[in-house]
Amino acid sequence: MKTKFKLLTRPWLEGLQKAGLSSWKRLAPPFIAIAAALIVCGVLMLFMNFNPLLAYQALFESAIGNKSAIGTTIIKSLPLLITGLAVTIAYRTEIFNIGVEGQILVGGIFAIWVGTKVSGLPSFIHIPLCMIAGMAGGMAYALLPAWLKAKRGINEVIVTLLLNYVAALLLSWAVRGPLREPGQLYAKTAEIAETARLPILVPEMRLHPGIFIALILITLGYFFLWHTVPGFNIRFVGANQRAAEAAGINVPKTMMTSFLISGSLAGLAGTLHIIGTEYRMLESFLSGFGYDAIAAALVGQLHPLGVLLGGFFFGALRSGSNGMQISLGIPSTLIYVIQALIILFVLASYHIRFGWRWWKREKQRDVFKQEIQSRN
Amino acid sequence: MGEMLRLDNITKSFPGVLANDHISLDVQEGEILALLGENGAGKTTLMNCLYGQLKPDAGQIYWRGRPVEISDSRTAVALGIGMVHQHFMLVPVLTVVENVSLGLASTRGLLLDLEHIETRLNALSQEFGLEVDPRATVWHLPVGAQQRVEILKALYREIQLLILDEPTAVLTPKEVNDLFAVLRRLSARGMSVILITHKLEEVMAISDRVTVLRDGRVVGTVKTGGTTPHELARLMVGREVVFDVHKPPLKPGKTVLEVQNLKAVGERGTLALNNISFSLCEGEILGIAGVDGNGQRELEEALCGLRRIREGQIFLHGQExxxxxxxxxxxxxxxxxxxxxxxxxVAAKMTVEENMIASHISKPPYSKRGILNLKAIRQFAQRSIREFNIQTPSPRAAVTTLSGGNQQRVVLASALGHQPRVLIAAQPTRGLDVGLTQQVYERLVQERSRGAAILLISTELQEIFRLSDRIAVMYRGELMGIAPVEKTNVDQIGMMMAGVRLEQWRDSLP
Incomplete structure (x- = not known):
């Protein structure tokens, strides 16, 4: 019990240690980027004759203003957290898994199938079975791009991007065809069996245990990357593939491992959203969440603990934007503008860091010059 | 004879290093000036300042007595300064003529005028003895010919001062002589040459004057005729050089590595290794000499499991x-x-300790059942940092923050940290200064005394001669012969490096 406790707390302690004074420069850019994006968007609102202060107040309130708002934020953050972790683990091998969007959907389809077609099982078997099916679905959908990347060196971005369209069409077909709820005008799947649903812990927040699963996974993700051999291999391959090969690391296997873990996590994200919140799939199921998760992972600097920050932030934006629209009539699409600006600013913030380094170098140069002058 | 170029108090610093500290030198018309110094003395930095690729922090460049500001290499070329870099700036898939034409305005507007260039190139190569087929594709050419293309490229642009950065590193002894003949012809036509090098013999053989750099400063400029290699070495290193490795007598044990008729294919799909056979005993150092690019890299990779073997066998401890x-x-x-x-x-972004342990990570005590033992890793790293005297703020510092010499020490620590029985050491001292080189030599001899079998692949002949018990020479993917070090000499090895087989050489003896 004690070791388990240590296992769960150590990453956070280590993470906080790393987040000490020495690395505030590493932590600052996302916050600067978020602030800059909010300011620019505020100016935009002024031009559209909205009061940005009121807008942000509404955004804030409907994101974390009351229990139900917090519940919505957590529910919207959950897929982003797990999928963000998926993106992060793949990225550590220098694999950019854009395919999480599609892997979420295929995982969801698998989970729906087990949730609706299998019955008569007790909950403690049915729920894990759904989760395993969802992970298997996500993993299976990552298998082709993973194999192509690891064995043939084919660019994963193109393959997964195209597979995302295939996945969306697959879902359209599933909700209209084999998984369609009979007798319904609108194309959607049937609801999953009661036994496959996660219990609701706090009814007014619609809170289910999925959030704890996400927190545990993020903790394990950190542990995996920095405290296990496969995690070490993943980071080493990501840092220098040819050196990894020379050190005796099996590069294709490591790539497959991280890509498949990434896919199964994305599949699980879709599954938890089904068995915890929606209980069924529509054509619009979690549409765009995969891409948002990439943004969340980027804002989180592709670090498991950073994903936590990024995931909750983008979840809050999603749930807050509705409130903004309802109380002030500001189009919720403006939120996409904010999101896009944040990503741009995060990317730009790398240059801010470079700029900082440049400034330091100039200062050093001055010191040299003084040294030289004093020598003469 | 007038002054062509003068550098006045050129100063250039990088974070943490003062690479050029008030360097002044001058080049006369028709003169060959050698710029001598160890790795890291600031030679290349200085020439990059002159060629417009770096901006000096302070100091002034005078071209024919006139102060000039050289902001990029175009300006340098326009003034009449050309540079042949250590790593050639050629496009491998283009022909010689096409490479020369790059960046030039055509006399026919938007249309290429390759015939015109070709005619002039032929004239130039005849005039200066730079034999090259203008229509050959560059990657088909041997390294020596590629270098001639670089020189032709500069000559075509009517330069008056040619800078050569370590031009002989990739050449056979004969090619070196050819190059020197070309340089003499250039100087006879009133052109000047700056030759960057750290090899004393070359300085003595070709230059008119020598400027010696040490730690970013000029420590002396002397006429070549009035100096000796010994004096130059002392200037260059700052102390007497004792390059003597104390090597206990050879006590070969049983054969541990055996290679039979090895064949492997290189990047270009051609046979890079052809019928390589040798064996290596415990407690022995076998040196593989040869001009860079004759299959050494492929051999290294094949032996380490990084390149597929087409034919032949490798045995380690008798096991295939x-x-x-x-x-x-x-x-x-x-x-x-x-x-x-x-x-x-190294994986530069990873930490020092992670790099040291990468090839042993899956073994106890560094990991058990897949979980890393960070304590054991840290202990190993700290021990190695002490043993190899690695200058690093912490075992957790990223390798990229270390200097080149310290990075190489990390590599040594990772290769030697677990008492290897067979060591493939390829260019183990590349880019290291004299002091560090000496340390590496001593360490390799220690490993040999311990009983390790060492294959030393190196393009530095001095290194090969100092360390090896036997010397093999590679030429175009084949071994020209293997000779015990006491029964051979530089001439013999030099001939083999140029493609003469050991047997042929013996036959040709009177």
């Missing part, structure tokens, strides 16, 4: 390992110092 993966070879006690540090040896 021809198609084994690197980790299986590591299990059998093989260690590898890769020839290219940033390519294969």
């Amino acid at each position: 390992v021809s198609h084994c993966k690197p980790d299986q070879l590591h299990q059998l006690g093989l260690a590898h110092i890769p020839s290219d540090r940033l390519d294969r040896a």
Whole structure:
């Protein structure tokens, strides 16, 4: 019990240690980027004759203003957290898994199938079975791009991007065809069996245990990357593939491992959203969440603990934007503008860091010059 | 004879290093000036300042007495300064003429005028003895010819001062002589040459004057005729050079590595290794000499499980390992110092300790059942940092923050940290200064005394001669012969490097 406790707390302690004074420069850019994006968007609102202060107040309130708002934020953050972790683990091998969007959907389809077609099982078997099916679905959908990347060196971005369209069409077909709820005008799947649903812990927040699963996974993700051999291999391959090969690391296997873990996590994200919140799939199921998760992972600097920050932030934006629209009539699409600006600013913030380094170098140069002058 | 170029108090600093500290030198018309200094003395930095690729922090450049500001290499070329870099700036898939034409305005507007260039190129190569086929594709050409293309490229642009950065590193002894003949012809036509080098023999052989750099400063400029290699060495290093490695007599044990008729294909799909056979005993150093690019890299990779073998066999401790993966070879006690540090040896973004332990990470005590034992890793790293005297703020510092010499020490620590039985050491001292080189030599001899079998692949002949018990020479993917070090000499090895087989050489003796 004690070791388990240590296992769960150590990453956070280590993470906080790393987040000490020495690395505030590493932590600052996302916050600067978020602030800059909010300011620019505020100016935009002024031009559209909205009061940005009121807008942000509404955004804030409907994101974390009351229990139900917090519940919505957590529910919207959950897929982003797990999928963000998926993106992060793949990225550590220098694999950019854009395919999480599609892997979420295929995982969801698998989970729906087990949730609706299998019955008569007790909950403690049915729920894990759904989760395993969802992970298997996500993993299976990552298998082709993973194999192509690891064995043939084919660019994963193109393959997964195209597979995302295939996945969306697959879902359209599933909700209209084999998984369609009979007798319904609108194309959607049937609801999953009661036994496959996660219990609701706090009814007014619609809170289910999925959030704890996400927190545990993020903790394990950190542990995996920095405290296990496969995690070490993943980071080493990501840092220098040819050196990894020379050190005796099996590069294709490591790539497959991280890509498949990434896919199964994305599949699980879709599954938890089904068995915890929606209980069924529509054509619009979690549409765009995969891409948002990439943004969340980027804002989180592709670090498991950073994903936590990024995931909750983008979840809050999603749930807050509705409130903004309802109380002030500001189009919720403006939120996409904010999101896009944040990503741009995060990317730009790398240059801010470079700029900082440049400034330091100039200062050093001055010191040299003084040294030289004093020598003469 | 007038002054062509003068550098006045050029100063250039990088974070943490003062690479050029008030350097002043001058070049006369028709003169060959050698710029001598160890690795890291600031030679290349200085020339990059002159060629407009770096901006000096302070100081002034005078071209024919006139102060000039050289902001980029175009300006340099326009003034009449050309440079042949250590790593050639050629496009491999284009022909010689096409390479020369790059960046030039055509006399026919938007249309290429390659015929015109070709005619002039032919004239130039005849005039200066730079034999090259203008229509050949560059990557088909041997390294020596590629270098001639670089020189032709500069001559075509009507330069008056040619800078050559370590031009002989990739050449055979004969090609070096040819190059020197070309340089003499240039100087006879009133052109000047700056030759960057750290090889004393070359300085003595070709230059009119020598400027010696040490730690970013000029420590002396002397007429070549009035100096000796000994004096130059003292200037260059700052102390007496004792390059003597104390090597106990050879006590070969049983054969541990045996290679039979090895064949492997290179990047271009051609046969890079052809019928390589040799064996290596415990407690022995076998040196593989040869001009860079004659299959050494492919041999290194094939032996370490990084390149597929087409034919032939490799035996390690009597066990066939021809198609084994690197980790299986590591299990059998093989260690590898890769020839290219940033390519294969270190993952620069990872920490010092992670790099040191990468090839042993899956074994206890560093991990158990897949979980890392960070304490054991840290202990190993701290021990190695002490043993190899690695200058690093902490075992957790990223390797990229270390200097080149310290990065190489990390590589050594990772290869030698677990008492290898067979060591493939490829260019183990590339880019290291004299002091560090000496340390590496001593360490390799120690490993030999311990009983390790060492294959030393190096393009530095001095290194090969100092360390090896036997010397083999590679030429175009084949071994020209293997000779015990006491029964051979530089001339013989030099001939083999140019493609003469040991047997032929013996036959040709009177």
